[in-house]
Amino acid sequence: MTIHLVDIEHIEHTCPANPDGHPYDIRRTLVDVIPGGPCRAPVTIRCGNTTTQIPCHRHEPATRQCGACRVIVTERTITTRTLTPEVAA
DSSP, X not given: OEEXXXXXXXXXXXXXXXXXXXXXXXXXXXXXXXXXXXOSSOEEEEXXXXXXXXXXXXXSOGGGSOTTTOEEEEEEEEEEEEOOHHHHO
């Protein structure tokens, strides 16, 4: 299984419509990718007289992919920053 490690940053502000504050900018940064290795269940496809094998992640839905092709996204850190009115102006 391929693991994608991600950092997430929420930037919040307040406005007249929502004085409690809400995120208006969400940034995701890819930190690391740990590859799962080669496909263990390649799929054979045919087009006319041509036959080839492709990795299962290119053809199958996630529930039917092999363990090497399945992708897992892990959130390493989630940071929330609130802008003050002086910074937002």
